[in-house]
Amino acid sequence: MRFDLDAMRAAPGKVFRLAGPENISTLDWRGEQVRVEGAVYAEASAFFESSANQVVLTVHVRGRVHRPCSRCLADVVEDVDKEEELEVFPDEIQGKYLELRPFIEAGLKLGLSSKPLCRPNCQGICPYCGADLNREPHRPDCTRPRTPRDPRLSVLATLLGPEEKSA
Ligand SMILES: [Zn+2]
Numbered sequence: 001m002r003f004d005l006d007a008m009r010a011a012p013g014k015v016f017r018l019a020g021p022e023n024i025s026t027l028d029w030r031g032e033q034v035r036v037e038g039a040v041y042a043e044a045s046a047f048f049e050s051s052a053n054q055v056v057l058t059v060h061v062r063g064r065v066h067r068p069c070s071r072c073l074a075d076v077v078e079d080v081d082k083e084e085e086l087e088v089f090p091d092e093i094q095g096k097y098l099e100l101r102p103f104i105e106a107g108l109k110l111g112l113s114s115k116p117l118c119r120p121n122c123q124g125i126c127p128y129c130g131a132d133l134n135r136e137p138h139r140p141d142c143t144r145p146r147t148p149r150d151p152r153l154s155v156l157a158t159l160l161g162p163e164e165k166s167a
């Protein structure tokens with residue numbers, strides 16, 4: 001998907017539009033391989049602003065991705081729906097086309113949550129015994145530090161909610 005820069009320069013202010021599927025199978029996001037399910041649907045509009053010699057570009061992306069839960073590594077499905085507006089300087093572009101793929105990929109990345117969770121109260125994997133605490137208790141040989149329960153702290157633990165309590 002791409003805009004013809006010569007056509008845009010020839011008609012300043014005129015809005016050009018493109019829409020359609022873009023095939024992206026994986027994204028590299030901070031070292032994480034994000035798997036994309038199906039096609040990403042992108043809608044883009046752009047116009048040339050001659051006074052600033054720039055293209056004002058709006059890209060709206062929608063797609064479904066799979067990522068590991070940040071606590072237990074289970075598969076998490078995320079539906080991304082993200083719109084971004086940016087300025088592009090045609091003088092900095094090689095060739096006569098404004099290719100949209102990098103902007104579509106960037107939009108998808110912007111729409112990802114920073115810490116995906118399989119469920120809001122995911123208990124995660126115990127770093128000491130490796131048990132998936134959503135499915136099983138700690139293993140008998142678990143070496144996690146266990147502090148004797150102080151009744152004065154139980155009020156605090158209740159206030160903090162289940163996620164903050166030590167398992
Ligand atoms: Zn999880």
Ligand SMILES: [Zn+2]
Nearest residue numbers: 126129138142
């Ligand atoms: Zn454990």
